[in-house]
Amino acid sequence: MTDSSTGTSAGDNRVLDGLIAGYRRFRDSGWTPHRERWARLSEGQQPEVMIVACSDSRVDPSQIFDVDPGEIFVVRNVAALVPPFETSPGHHGVSAALEFAVQVLKVKEIVVMGHGMCGGCKAALTQELHGTEPGEGGFIADWISMLDEARAPVAAEFGTSGRPAEREMEQAAVRVSIENLMSFPCVRHKVKNGELTLRGTFFAISDGVLHLMDQKTGEFAPVA
Known part of the structure; x- marks a missing residue:
């Protein structure tokens, strides 16, 4: 029954x-x-770090960074994306969490953590959900459309299938979120004043290696 x-x-x-x-x-x-x-x-709570991570069940930030409760403020969503700052009507969940972390908790760092084998980034690359209705993939398609501009050079150089292309898309998504973070006035102000640092990371599920993004070049290298 x-x-x-x-x-x-x-x-x-x-x-x-x-x-x-x-x-x-x-x-x-x-x-x-x-x-x-x-x-x-x-x-x-007084966490010093906010982490934006993917909802993927294989990449739990608390486990990967081996932290105790209260140490990190975590927001998870499809493909670990931060939307750009906007004031249009709607339910801005990520923006609300970001505002709380920066203005109320006064975190010192925001870490965006992308990961390997990300289904959201793969869908952004293949555009397989493009044109679907909400409830059938449309919500996902609308969300990952934030990566459309970053997708173009990846698809042009690597194509739209295979791990090299997917990995490039996954790391490009981190760069997009870092760029979108800087569109928030409260974030931009604190970064310029040295009160807040933005970091991009990438966790490779296949080998368990964490990669850190160079803040100047945007390239990723394994953590020693």
């Missing part, structure tokens, strides 16, 4: 059971031994 409101089969709780089992491990090893830290966190 299926619950039509949730789409789940009655009695089939394997996924929930797995989550509950993980929660119990967390209570035993992550919360109980560190009650003082959690007590401090209950009074507020």
